[in-house]
Amino acid sequence: MIRMTSALLTASVSAFALAATACADASTDTGMAESSATIQEADGSRYARDGIPSGPDAARQIIADAPEAAWRAVDPDRLLVISTRHGDIWVELAPEFAPNHVARIRELVAEGFYDGKVWHRVIRDFMAQGGGASDNPGLNADREPLQAEFMIARRLDTDIAISELQDRVVNPREANTRARAGFWNGFPASTMPLGQAGIRADGQVESWLLHCRGAVAAARTSNPDSANSQFYITTGTPAHLEAVYTVWGRVRAGQDAVDAIRVGTMGETMGFRPDFIMSMRMASELPESDRLTIEVFDTDTPDFAVYLQALQAANNDRLPDVCDIEIPVRITE
Template sequence: MTIRKATIAGALAALIGSAALAQEASTPPPPAGPAEWRAVAPDNLLVIDTTKGRILVELAPEIAPAHVERIKLLAGRGFYDNLAWHRVIDWFMAQTGDPLGTGDGQSWYPDLKGEFTFRRGPDMVFSAVANPTGGPVGFVNSVPVQTQPDALMAGTADHKVHGWGLYCPGVAGMARDEGNDTANSQFFLMRQAYPALDKRYTVWGRVVVGLEVVRALKFSTDPGGIVADPDRMTRVRLASDLSVAERPAVQMLNTASPTFHALVEQARQAKGADFSVCDIDVPVRVNPAA
C-alpha cells in the first residue's frame, strides 16, 4: 500500500498538535500577582466605640502576640467598656485602659513581658518602602516597621532577624510603668508620629479607621496630660464578637501590590528628602456597619 505524503504530513501535524496540547496542559500557569486588597480577619479587628465616634484597630499578633492576646481577653470580658481616655496630649497620644481613671489602675491579670521587638522570618510578609542605613523600613500588614536586612537571616540560629514597630500616627502601643515588663491593660493610640517611643513600648496594632476620632478626643494642657472631664470608650469588642448585622468588614490595600507601591512613589516624590514611612496612609475600604 502506498501512503501519500499529504497523509503523512497531516498525521505528523496532528501528532505535533497533540504534543503541544499535552505540554501546555502539563505546564503550570504563571504565579498570580498579589491581590489588590486583603480582608482584615474579624478576630484581628478591635472595634472601639467612644463618645466621639468609632475607632477600628487592626491587631498585630505577628509583632506582639502576648499583648494582642491580652487585648482580646480584656475586650471579650467587657473590661474596657466605659473607661476614660484619662491621659490625652495633643500632638502626641491618647491613653486609656485604666479602671481607676488616674493612670494608676490596671486589670487583675499579671503584667506582661515587653515585646519591643519581634523576630521576622522569610515567611512573614514584609513590604519595604525605603532602605536607610539602619535597615529596611516598610509594613507588616498595616503596621509600619523597621527591620534588619534579609541577608542577615542566613547567619542567625532561627533564620530570622529583628524587627520593631514604628510610632507613626494611629499606631497602638501598650503603656507601662518604669520597668520594661510592667504593661498590663492600659494602652495608647498615637495622634501624631513620635519616634522617641520606638523599641521602648510594645506596638500591638494600628488604627485603620477613625484616626480623626482619636484626634478629636478631649486633650489636656496640663503637663501630665490628665483630662479633667474625659471622653470615654463606651464599648470595646472584637469584630468577631459582634452580631453579623453590626460587624464591620474591613479591607486594606495590600502593601505588596503594585498599586500600593505606586502610592509610595507618589509620597516619595511629594516629600522629597523629608519622606518617611509615617507619610503613608494605607487605603481602606469599609462596609456601612463601620
C-alpha cells in the same frame, strides 16, 4: 455604601508631598527609594500594558482604579471596636508581632474590663492613653505583667515579609543605629536587614511595628516588662517610643474619633474631665448589621508598588518617610 479613607482622595498629591517633607518628628531619616529592588510593577501587569499613570493626580488614580485583588479584607476576628462619644475606633490587631499582648486584650475585652474606663492621659499630637478608672487613673487589670514584645525575631524563611524601602533611625533617644523601614500587611514596620540573618549565628534579625500616627500600643512603667491592661493610640509620630514600647495594633477607621478625645491628664490638668471608653468589642461579636467591612490596600501588590512610585515622583523623586505614606482603606457600611 463604600467610602474611601485616604488623604490622597481629598487632596492633591503635591499637597501630600509638602506635608510629608514637614514630618513633625525630625528623628527619622528618609532614604532614596530603591526602585530597582522594591518598587516595580509585575511583568505582564495592566501597567505594563496600559502604562503607569503620571501627573499630580497619579496616586489618587492608582487607588481609584485598583482591582479587587489589590485590596485585603480585615478579618472581623482581628478587628477591635472601641466605642467613644466621638465615634467608633476600628483597630486591626497584629498577633504576629505581639501575641501575648493581643491575647491579653482579647481576654479583657471578653470580660468587659474596658467598658466605662477612661482616657486618662491625652497629650495633643502625641497619644491618647486609656484603661484607667475615673477614680484611679493608674488602675490595671488583676493580671501578671506582660513580658516586653518590642521586637520579634525573623528568619530568612519567615512568613513575615517586611518591605525594605528606606533607611531610618531606630530610636533617636537610644542611639543613631539605623534599620530598614517599609510595610508588613499594611502596617508601617522596621527591621534590621533580613540579609543579616545569613551571617548571624542564630539566623535571625529583629523587626518591629512602628509608632506612626494611628499605632496602638501597650502602656508601661519604666520597667520594660510591666505592661498590663492600659494602652495608648498615637496621634503623632513619637519616634522616641520605637522598639522600646510594644505596638499591637493599628487604627483602620476612626482616627478622627481618637483626635477628638478630650486633652488632659487626670491629677495634673486643672478641671480635666476625661472622656470614657463606652465599650470595647471584637467586630466578630457584633451583629453583621453593625459591622464595617474594612479593606486595606495590599502593600504586597504591584498596584501598591506603583502607588509608591507616584508618591516618589510627587516628592522630588524621594519616597516620603514611611510614617507619612497614607495606606488607603476602603470601608463598606
